[in-house]
Amino acid sequence: MLLIPVIDLMRGQAVRAVRGDRASYKPVVSRLCAGSDPVSVARAMCEHCDSTRLYAADLDALTGGQAQVEVLRRILQAMPTLEFWVDAGFADRAAAQRLRERIGPGAERIVTIFASESLRSRAQLAECCAEREASVLSLDRRDGRRLDAAGCWEAPELWPSRVIVMTLERVGADAGPDLATLREVQSRSPATQLVGAGGIRHAADLAAAADAGAHAWLVASALHDGRLPPLRR
Template sequence: MILIPVIDLMRGQVVRAVRGDRASYRPIVSALCEGSDPVTVARALCAHCDSTRLYAADLDALTGGQAQAEVIARILRALPDLEFWVDAGFADAQGAQRLRERVGEGAERIVPIFASESLRSRDDLAQCFPDREAGVLSLDRRDGQRLDPAGCWEAPQAWPGRVIVMTLERVGADAGPDLATLREVQARSPGTKLVGAGGIRHAADLDAARDAGAWAWLVASALHDGRLPPVRHR
């Protein structure tokens, strides 16, 4: 199973995400590096995980502000081999294209995350994924409730090849991964590569997630707290 490190960006720095309560996030304190500078944290996470993938949640954009294009561009310049998964609250495919235009050089390495909490309609869902590799869909839920105005959860025929199962109350909560929801989504689309998010506490949780059918998992807190050992170079 692939481990994908995560950074949560707010006002130009990396913050610690806890249970999706975005108003309470504070600058990250990490065992892997000093400070909360996005490039420093991104480098440390990718090195620790031996990863050329990084996921970023742009909290400025997700809370109604403008996407942090300059920060995203800095990270892309600093990590030239990076495949950068970015969730910036895209309501449609045009939103992702506008961010790419603002970022400029390196923007072709952005993999847009189209989240069910942000997409407006089934038509927008279809337009975001003209092919199965055009981006990643995030199926979002909190406290057992789907965040899904467009009805993405009920449209597996429109899903791309990679789908995140995002259980927001598990993020940063040391509560264990939500494997029941992962299995529910897998039953709807057995051929889809599923990426879990939230709840990883230690290596045994990763083993359980793999056994439940996860292709990859998004992780932040367990990395910053030193609860997952470095991934050996492949």
């Protein structure tokens, strides 16, 4: 089971995500480092997980504002070996390309996250995920409801090789992982590499997620709270 640390970015700071209620997010308080500077938090999380991969949710962009280009650029510059998964509310492939162009050097290390809550059409799903090994699709849901105007959940034939199963109400909620939804998605596309998101509390949850078929899991709160021990190769 791979751990992929998550940094949630809002107004230039790393914030604590709780149940997908983005209006209430506060600057993160972490046992891993002091303060909420994004570069410091990103480094500490990746060092703790022995990870060269980091997932960032740009909440300014996801809530209709401008992408935090300078923050994303700073993280890339500070961590030259990082594989940077970025969700900035991309409605289509062109939006993702524009962000890469604005970031400039280092943007080739960005893995674009196309999220079902943001994609505008089934046609854009097909275009964005045409390079099946290069992109990642996030299947988003909250409180039992799919966030999916484009119909991504019902089009497994269009999914890329990696798919995130994102249960927003479990993010930061100390509620345990949503393994039932993970298994449902796996049944639709058994060959797809699944990455879970939300709910991990401790090592036993990670073991259960691996048994349920998860290849990796996105984690933040359990890291900041010191509930997962440091990983070392």
